[in-house]
Amino acid sequence: MAAVSPKRSREAPARPSLSSLSISHGKRVRLWRLLYAHGPRNGTLLVLPLDQGLEHGPADFFPNPAALDTDFAFRLAVDGEYSAIALGIGLAEKYMRDYAGRIPLILKLSGKTNIPDDDEAVSPPNASVEDAVRLGADAVGYTLYVGSPRQGSEIRRLGRVRQECERLGMPLVLWSYPRGRAIEAKGGKGTLYAQDYAARVAEEVGADVVKLHEPEPANERCPEPYRSLREPAPERLRRVVRSAGKVLVLFSGGSKQDDDAAVLKKVRLYMDSGATGVMFGRNMWLRPFDRAVALTRQVHRIMAGYPA
Amino acid sequence: MAAVSPKRSREAPARPSLSSLSISHGKRVRLWRLLYAHGPRNGTLLVLPLDQGLEHGPADFFPNPAALDTDFAFRLAVDGEYSAIALGIGLAEKYMRDYAGRIPLILKLSGKTNIPDDDEAVSPPNASVEDAVRLGADAVGYTLYVGSPRQGSEIRRLGRVRQECERLGMPLVLWSYPRGRAIEAKGGKGTLYAQDYAARVAEEVGADVVKLHEPEPANERCPEPYRSLREPAPERLRRVVRSAGKVLVLFSGGSKQDDDAAVLKKVRLYMDSGATGVMFGRNMWLRPFDRAVALTRQVHRIMAGYPA
């Protein structure tokens, strides 16, 4: 039985180890591949996401047109020895053939364009867990817009996907994203309030891994007790990692930063917080190929310092 | 055949006994476990709920950060000899392994965040009765937002869950919660009008156990005859217990009270009303572990005085 100790928000929460998780054989096999057979191979995760083409449109590739070609990301994932590449059904079907077995796939099942506003955001599935099995994926990705006015159907649909994951032994990586009119009224999607809630929701709905954003300080529109909370960035990060409980946390790299050192500093900050890994997309594939590989190697060096 | 006697609201209604209920074998076996093999073991129920992380967010754990770790609640449930712990699929999957068999599980199938307002409240299912069976649960929990403008789909969905419960012999514990714009216009969710209606709805839709809140006096926005009713707290409680008919009633502890004596007084008040038990969450797990266990033991002493 786990010991219960009074934890203070100052200490980094312990990263959940694969062996400590009570998951099915299939999930364990697949997570093991992500954690120990690929990427840093020490129980951490370094994931390359490529869902921005659907979520934001081709505009995201303007700074580096070469990356519009999905092969760019696949080659980067292979050469950079990522733990997995995360993308949707269309890209997976069309580009995976040449990389099969060389880089694990997180098949992103849901997604949308950013053309309509996010007031009542929903992230519709366009692929299934069975698609993921058929493609040899090692996990599925799914976006939950936490707190959206349409959370009713969003949560129900996620529930069905979770059940399929259970049935088929497929790890569930949740993009747990606060979104919608109501979260805007309560301070916005990026605040500690929003990210902390999103972390807990991921655990509550049965995610195995959660993708979160680095939490900004709460603002005056946030509800109490967050509104009055004054915590520095590391503490905010540890707080949301702790709220995710036994869910492995990945922090997002967010929009592109030109300064390599800043990116690496972020990695250290994230890993120090107890996160299991990072998901860096634009900060990688918007760099020229060789510089992206080089930066990735530096990230590897950092992550080597965080064995499970 | 049951005798029909003119009941006056002054007398406490008789608590339904397990043997008097016409339920399937499977439900009877599972309810027996809750009523006689765990908890006070005398036909009463002492349930520890932990659905607040989803319903209210991590904010609820701020007064006692240790409780953010679900092991805290599991250990409390085991050490405090609760009848059951009630929580959602994510927590059940992740934390039950170490406590399997030692504390019955009420798997809460539905839930939502409190980020959007409750004007058109819905409580979407994210797990199924089959999940509960797979996890070895002894009951499922489900929230019905009584009187919500979206009661149409809420009631239909509950109907399907009830049928699954029937098919699989799984007791149905209903969080029967008045909610939404219309109930606000009629005095609010906490009034005797609202709670009394919620109690009856639980019986009508086929719940086995219902979780209610202690009813507040009616106010001037409540419809007649409630508006004119002047009844003291014990009578109000007995009234809603009576309206629940053969459904076992659990009263909620509500938000945290620091005064132990006040909590114990509430337990007595509830049990005197004919309730089958209490569901105390924050009033327990927001206390330091040892004090929570100690308070639980005092509750046990009280409940021992209410054998079936």
Add this chain to the structure above:
Amino acid sequence: MAAVSPKRSREAPARPSLSSLSISHGKRVRLWRLLYAHGPRNGTLLVLPLDQGLEHGPADFFPNPAALDTDFAFRLAVDGEYSAIALGIGLAEKYMRDYAGRIPLILKLSGKTNIPDDDEAVSPPNASVEDAVRLGADAVGYTLYVGSPRQGSEIRRLGRVRQECERLGMPLVLWSYPRGRAIEAKGGKGTLYAQDYAARVAEEVGADVVKLHEPEPANERCPEPYRSLREPAPERLRRVVRSAGKVLVLFSGGSKQDDDAAVLKKVRLYMDSGATGVMFGRNMWLRPFDRAVALTRQVHRIMAGYPA
């Protein structure tokens, strides 16, 4: 082949006889039980409904608290030799055991609270025709809110229930209730216009039995030709019975009347109109038990005068 004679609204329409109905064996067996093995046993129907706890809340029982206990209604139905008791799944599951075989059950499959307004009324099912079969019911009840802005989904759902009834040989009793914003704009739910339309809709959608309300005179908001129609109560009743065609008509007793004679007069009025029977709830179970039984016996004496 049926003869076609020019009917005038002055004559009472002939009551459809069981043998004249073209229904499946299963429906015939079950309707026979209602019409000839229970109640007046002469082809008329005397039904005791108890769906008010869900539809109106416990408030309906305030004038006679004893009736809050469902055993009251069951005992009244048995002692009063009703044709059937009509109630929902929760009450049926919990209270039927002691009365099995002694009183036929009409399982009401749909229902709602009256907390939100009826502008876009829907009556969601919370039980199925298979539930009714499992419980040994002799008919199912279903509410259709005729003319509701949401008639689209209401009618579709009813269609599915009708098909199940066909498949399982279960008579379908339709609570055909004009309701919603649009009917209010056209004079309200109680007018001859509304009730006449509701009667026809019951026949069109395939009901076997329909519950209607005594039609009030049309008012100036009703469409023509109803607006200009001046017909006394008996003629109005005959008109809606005629519009129901081969559907057996039950008229509702409506809210409670203290005057026994007035109740009995109503029964005669209804039966004279060609109705097959009456459905008296609050007018019965809001009376003290013995007076309710006594009044029921008087109703029996009247109905004995209307053999098939």
Add this chain to the structure above:
Amino acid sequence: MAAVSPKRSREAPARPSLSSLSISHGKRVRLWRLLYAHGPRNGTLLVLPLDQGLEHGPADFFPNPAALDTDFAFRLAVDGEYSAIALGIGLAEKYMRDYAGRIPLILKLSGKTNIPDDDEAVSPPNASVEDAVRLGADAVGYTLYVGSPRQGSEIRRLGRVRQECERLGMPLVLWSYPRGRAIEAKGGKGTLYAQDYAARVAEEVGADVVKLHEPEPANERCPEPYRSLREPAPERLRRVVRSAGKVLVLFSGGSKQDDDAAVLKKVRLYMDSGATGVMFGRNMWLRPFDRAVALTRQVHRIMAGYPA
């Protein structure tokens, strides 16, 4: 291969012959019965619809109360040797027994009341193609509200019914009715613009037979090129028949005309336009029985002049 000739709107389009249609065996057998074994028996159709009781309410029968009794229409259909009677599930179930085999049935699967306005009109199904098979029907009828703001779900649902028709060899008769807020803004449901579009939609969605209304001239709210079109009635009729392509066209008789000659003139006008037949309801069953039969015989004499 069909010859392509430049058609001018002055010539009547050729009526599609049964042998020229590429339909399944089942559809061919059933259409043959309608076209050659009943009614005029020369490849034309004379259909008696009785869906007005649901669509408009009992008010439609006020001018001829005898017709409220569905036997009136069945007898008229048999004595008048109609090609088929078209009505809903409730009437079919209750009245067909005495006429089985003597008059083909078009089972109308969808319908609604006219109590709410038609701004967002939908026509929900309340019966299935399997119901039609079970009842020995020779076709199903279905209403599509062309151009309704809710065309999304309307078209999808129709697609499923069409697939069932394909599977079961059941001809699909489409009530192709322009309806809703948007069509009102574009000149209304009766204009040439609206009816012409409705005719084409019927062909596009896979109807076998379509019921249309005689098109009125376009008005200034109609879109171009219709707005500027000045065509006499015969040309307008030919235009919509041509737009229906290989779908057999039935024109509706619309509301009642007292003048027999006017009715007969309409029949000639319709048949001259290339229509396959007429669907006359109120113009028939609102007449006294013998006069309705007599008028029908005159219609037969006209239709005899339009062999396939």
Add this chain to the structure above:
Amino acid sequence: MAAVSPKRSREAPARPSLSSLSISHGKRVRLWRLLYAHGPRNGTLLVLPLDQGLEHGPADFFPNPAALDTDFAFRLAVDGEYSAIALGIGLAEKYMRDYAGRIPLILKLSGKTNIPDDDEAVSPPNASVEDAVRLGADAVGYTLYVGSPRQGSEIRRLGRVRQECERLGMPLVLWSYPRGRAIEAKGGKGTLYAQDYAARVAEEVGADVVKLHEPEPANERCPEPYRSLREPAPERLRRVVRSAGKVLVLFSGGSKQDDDAAVLKKVRLYMDSGATGVMFGRNMWLRPFDRAVALTRQVHRIMAGYPA
């Protein structure tokens, strides 16, 4: 493994070859038929669409009434040796018999009228992939209204169709059409921003072939970086072809142009951009038959210059 080279928007992207696509056997067989057994037979596509009767109504045929007869388009497709004809279920069922085997079919599964406005555009399916298999089609067509406020259900439904295509080996041709209130607010459906996003979405959701429109320059309502982009037409075309990745691109001919030379110039422009082909409807079938065939032959001559 594909080479990654820094591509500049000045160069035409390489057209994906059939052999380079990782698709199932069934899809490959069917695409081969379209690319090499029909039409230009050199890996390019020349498709004749006829969905305008549903999408725009019969008005589209006014300039050439002969084309209202679907045989016109079928004969043109055969005589003009098109790669395929693209039309809906009703037309396919009714007219294909005489042309079976002589012209491949792209069965358009979804469609709608243009009567309501496009603010919340949806394109409902009215046929299934199984219909396409039954009819011997070589591909299905489906419309996705990219960026519609109702993209939630649109994307989900498309996902199910895609899965059926996968299961049955049926190529998926996506009409990827920016549409709805939100895209209007961002510059309109025809801009480079809109078309470029639509191209990428087609790849992301798993289309095999995409139909796009020639992109207009961005306007000031378009988001950055498009707003500031100044690219000539050929560059804009290449940009969207590149964004479509491995999806074969067809450009639409749009509304009719009288000048043959202009049409041919467009074909060259499109093919130069790396597109796989063109989809010319009104520009063909609104011409007299012989002139349409003649123009088609000229198109063939151009396309012969673009072998795979």
